[in-house]
Amino acid sequence: MSNDSQWPVWEVFLQGNPGIPHKHVGNVHATDAEMAIQNARDVYTRRSEGISIWVVPANAISASSPEDQGAFFEPSNDKPYRHPTFYKIPEGVKYL
Amino acid sequence: MTFIIIKLHLNNLIMEEGKQLESFEAKIAAGHKIEPKDWMPEAYRKQLIRMMSQHAHSEIVGMLPEGNWITRAPSLRRKAILLAKVQDEAGHGLYLYSAVETLGVDRTELLHQLHTGKAKYSSIFNYPTLTWADIGAIGWLVDGAAIMNQTALARGSYGPYSRAMVRICKEESFHNRQGYEIMMTLAKGTSEQKQMAQDALNRWWWPSIMMLGPSDDQSPNSDQLMRWKVKMESNDAIRERFIDRTIPQAEFIGLTIPDKDMKFDEKTGHYSHGKINWDEFFDVIKGNGPCNAKRLKDRNDADKNGRWVRDAAIAYAEKQLKEKQAS
Numbered sequence: 001m002s003n004d005s006q007w008p009v010w011e012v013f014l015q016g017n018p019g020i021p022h023k024h025v026g027n028v029h030a031t032d033a034e035m036a037i038q039n040a041r042d043v044y045t046r047r048s049e050g051i052s053i054w055v056v057p058a059n060a061i062s063a064s065s066p067e068d069q070g071a072f073f074e075p076s077n078d079k080p081y082r083h084p085t086f087y088k089i090p091e092g093v094k095y096l
Numbered sequence: 097m098t099f100i101i102i103k104l105h106l107n108n109l110i111m112e113e114g115k116q117l118e119s120f121e122a123k124i125a126a127g128h129k130i131e132p133k134d135w136m137p138e139a140y141r142k143q144l145i146r147m148m149s150q151h152a153h154s155e156i157v158g159m160l161p162e163g164n165w166i167t168r169a170p171s172l173r174r175k176a177i178l179l180a181k182v183q184d185e186a187g188h189g190l191y192l193y194s195a196v197e198t199l200g201v202d203r204t205e206l207l208h209q210l211h212t213g214k215a216k217y218s219s220i221f222n223y224p225t226l227t228w229a230d231i232g233a234i235g236w237l238v239d240g241a242a243i244m245n246q247t248a249l250a251r252g253s254y255g256p257y258s259r260a261m262v263r264i265c266k267e268e269s270f271h272n273r274q275g276y277e278i279m280m281t282l283a284k285g286t287s288e289q290k291q292m293a294q295d296a297l298n299r300w301w302w303p304s305i306m307m308l309g310p311s312d313d314q315s316p317n318s319d320q321l322m323r324w325k326v327k328m329e330s331n332d333a334i335r336e337r338f339i340d341r342t343i344p345q346a347e348f349i350g351l352t353i354p355d356k357d358m359k360f361d362e363k364t365g366h367y368s369h370g371k372i373n374w375d376e377f378f379d380v381i382k383g384n385g386p387c388n389a390k391r392l393k394d395r396n397d398a399d400k401n402g403r404w405v406r407d408a409a410i411a412y413a414e415k416q417l418k419e420k421q422a423s
Contacts (some may be wrong), residue, residue: 001301003404004204004403004406005407005410006203006204006207007203007409007410008407009194009197026191026194026260027194027197028145028190028194029203031409031410031412031413032416034293035409035413042183042187043187043191046180046183046184046187046267048205063133065133066131066133066134067135068133071177077164
């Protein structure tokens, strides 16, 4: 253990209020999940910002790559008909 | 032949980089944030690592002068508040270290730079906290000045830094107010107490306006850093805003700014201040302030004395994991 360890990184997700999704707020260093949750509480909820915490080992997250962003999300760009505003409905028609 | 191929390849690389730079700058000009995995120029990454790590170091070194008064806070209320404030500073350090790590530097490396004196932290924390009033002066002036700087930085282009700044600014407002409240209470107290508040203001005023950095003629803001939204405003502009807001606050509680040449300029609508002793500022930065050696020693001691805890915690986690895998 010659290498001083600052412990592995855990990404932190916080649910602010009941019924809303957990949102990424940052990360903490911790040796295990339990410690990560405690550290996340101390770092990210000192002012009652959350009611639930998720922690995920940072190296377990896979992400899409920014360079491919254009091509990757392109398939939805030419499908405006997926949006309700694509359709013209005559003025008198209600509840549509 | 090989030579030509290499040269062509290099040209392609340079063209590629040119295009990337163009789209990077366009993104910033459009007000978009740069995220960790986005392409960024090396100079941008380096400058951010330098600024953000200095900022992170300042937060945790800043815990030392204030921590000095936790055991001697004048009431339980003040003690609880000061504890919460110092804990906030630790939190700010953590947000910032985590933001710097997104640029590919390890926290161990950053702390090593701090502990070996290779990295800088804010000049202000090399001044001593001699009396309780100094805790008031720090919250009011030092955190007040920091808020001016940090609200500007919150508009910066690097996503993780800007988000950390937004969070920090929200919390700093409590620091600022609790400091002013301490000063106000002392200023309304006995003549000794008022004198103590004035003495703290006298000692912290100049270092506080210096901590916003050298004047613009000594620190030319590179157009590039402004264009890249790494730096948002000039040091003098931020200093002017801090002074304009702070002077009426001092007047309200009957304390005097220790600057005989300070006067309100009707034409500009701003206060103009006396000559700043920049020699002192650069001397403190160089390591010759009243507490530089002590701060560095305290940080190194904390790191050394905490080492066994870090090692033991990781050993325990490894053992738990092995037992789990075996069962």
